[in-house]
Amino acid sequence: MLNICFLGKSKIEYNGESLQDKLGSKAIALICLLALKENGYLSREKIVGYLWPDSNIEAARYNLRYNLWLIKKNIGSDEYGNSFLNVDNEFCCINKKYDFKCDILEVMKFKPSDNDSVEGLLKLKRLFRGDLLEGCFFKKCEEFNDVILFERINFERYKVKILKRLIDLYENEDLFDSVIEVIKEILEIEPYDEEMVLKLMDTYVKCGKRVAAITYYNNYSNGLAGSLGISPSNELKKKYNEIKALANKDLCYDRIDEYKNISGSDKKVDRMGFVIYSDCLKYIEYFWIADVLDKLVKLDKEEIFSCLNNKELWDLGYIQFSVLKFCSEQPDIIQGYRREVIDVCIVNAFIKLLKHICERQNLTIIIKNSSNLDNISANVLAYLKRLQINELKLMEE
The missing domain is CATH 1.10.10.10 (Winged helix-like DNA-binding domain superfamily/Winged helix DNA-binding domain)
Known part of the structure; x- marks a missing residue:
C-alpha cells in the first residue's frame, strides 16, 4: 500500500x-x-x-x-x-x-454535505501537519516555487472550509467551548475575518462569557488600528455595544446587602451596591489592593472586569493571580511578564476598575487594620480619597 x-x-x-x-x-x-x-x-x-x-x-x-x-x-x-x-x-x-x-487528494475531495461527521472532519483536520511541502524550496525554479506558494494559500482555504463545517456540527450539539476553539484556529489563519470575530463574540455570550467577548473586541480593535490603521465595521461595533449594554445591565441589578465584621456580627447595608471587606499586611507590597481584587473576583461577576483589556488584567494578575480568569488569553509565564509591568500600570488598572464599578452602582470598601497598610497601598488609598470618586465609600476600622 x-x-x-x-x-x-x-x-x-x-x-x-x-x-x-x-x-x-x-x-x-x-x-x-x-x-x-x-x-x-x-x-x-x-x-x-x-x-x-x-x-x-x-x-x-x-x-x-x-x-x-x-x-x-x-x-x-x-x-x-x-x-x-x-x-x-x-x-x-x-x-x-x-x-x-x-x-492532499483527501483534502481536495472535501465538499460540505449533510453526511459530514465530527469524526470525519477531525480526521481531515489532522492531515494538516504543516504547509504544503514544508521547507521545500528549489533554487532557480521560480515558477515551481510560485505554484507551491499559491497552493499553500489554497490549502489554507481548504482548512478554513473544513473548520467552518466543524463549527456547524459543534453548534448543533451546543458544544460552545469547542466552537470557540475552532473559531480561534480560523482566526490564526485569517485574523481579520470579521464574520468569525462576530461568531466568536456571539459564542462567548452564549457561554455567559460577556467579559471575554468585550475583551476580545478591544484587542481586535487595537490590532486593526495598529496593523492596518482602520477600525472595526459598524456591524461589529454594534454587536460590541449590545454586549457591553447587557453586561452593564447585569452589573446594575446585582446587590450585596450584608457583610460580616471582624467580630462576626452582621451589618446591614441600606442601599444597592457592593460591600468589600478587606485586610492589610504592612510589609507586603500591594497586599491591600490584592485583597480587594480577590474579594471582587469572588463576587463571581465577570462584568465587573469588562472595562479592562488583557494587558491591564495581566498587570493586576501580577499581584492577584485570580484576576487572570477573566482574560481571553493567558500570558505564557506570569513571572516573566513582571519585567514589563511597572507600578503605575498596576495602580492605573486598579483605579480604572473602581471607577468602572462606581459608574454603575455604589461600592463600599471596609478596611480592617488600616494602620497596617503597606506603603504602596497606603499611597493609593490616599490618592483615592483625593479623587473622591462618586459612589465609592472607603471606611477604615
Missing part, C-alpha cells in the same frame, strides 16, 4: 518502507505536481519548465526520464496490478485506478 503526505514535511511510504531517500527531492516534487492536478495530465514540457528551467533541453529531458524511472522503480504495482504512473511521449499522470492514500 502506498501512503503519501505532502502537508508538513513530505513523507512517502510503500508497503511500510520510507522512500524519501530513494526518490530524492525532485522526484517527490514531481509526484506532488501530478497529485495537484487531481489525476489530470501534465505535459513533459511543463514539468521540465517547473523543475529544470535552467538546463538545456536534452539535459532537462534526461532528468525527467531518470526521475520517472526512479519513481516506477521504487513504487511498485498495487494489489490489483496497476502501475502508479501513466506515461507517454508527451504527458504524465497518476493512474486513476491505482489504490493509494494521499493527504
Whole structure:
C-alpha cells in the first residue's frame, strides 16, 4: 500500500518502507505536481519548465526520464496490478485506478454535505501537519516555487472550509467551548475575518462569557488600528455595544446587602451596591489592593472586569493571580511578564476598575487594620480619597 503526505514535511511510504531517500527531492516534487492536478495530465514540457528551467533541453529531458524511472522503480504495482504512473511521449499522470492514500487528494475531495461527521472532519483536520511541502524550496525554479506558494494559500482555504463545517456540527450539539476553539484556529489563519470575530463574540455570550467577548473586541480593535490603521465595521461595533449594554445591565441589578465584621456580627447595608471587606499586611507590597481584587473576583461577576483589556488584567494578575480568569488569553509565564509591568500600570488598572464599578452602582470598601497598610497601598488609598470618586465609600476600622 502506498501512503503519501505532502502537508508538513513530505513523507512517502510503500508497503511500510520510507522512500524519501530513494526518490530524492525532485522526484517527490514531481509526484506532488501530478497529485495537484487531481489525476489530470501534465505535459513533459511543463514539468521540465517547473523543475529544470535552467538546463538545456536534452539535459532537462534526461532528468525527467531518470526521475520517472526512479519513481516506477521504487513504487511498485498495487494489489490489483496497476502501475502508479501513466506515461507517454508527451504527458504524465497518476493512474486513476491505482489504490493509494494521499493527504492532499483527501483534502481536495472535501465538499460540505449533510453526511459530514465530527469524526470525519477531525480526521481531515489532522492531515494538516504543516504547509504544503514544508521547507521545500528549489533554487532557480521560480515558477515551481510560485505554484507551491499559491497552493499553500489554497490549502489554507481548504482548512478554513473544513473548520467552518466543524463549527456547524459543534453548534448543533451546543458544544460552545469547542466552537470557540475552532473559531480561534480560523482566526490564526485569517485574523481579520470579521464574520468569525462576530461568531466568536456571539459564542462567548452564549457561554455567559460577556467579559471575554468585550475583551476580545478591544484587542481586535487595537490590532486593526495598529496593523492596518482602520477600525472595526459598524456591524461589529454594534454587536460590541449590545454586549457591553447587557453586561452593564447585569452589573446594575446585582446587590450585596450584608457583610460580616471582624467580630462576626452582621451589618446591614441600606442601599444597592457592593460591600468589600478587606485586610492589610504592612510589609507586603500591594497586599491591600490584592485583597480587594480577590474579594471582587469572588463576587463571581465577570462584568465587573469588562472595562479592562488583557494587558491591564495581566498587570493586576501580577499581584492577584485570580484576576487572570477573566482574560481571553493567558500570558505564557506570569513571572516573566513582571519585567514589563511597572507600578503605575498596576495602580492605573486598579483605579480604572473602581471607577468602572462606581459608574454603575455604589461600592463600599471596609478596611480592617488600616494602620497596617503597606506603603504602596497606603499611597493609593490616599490618592483615592483625593479623587473622591462618586459612589465609592472607603471606611477604615
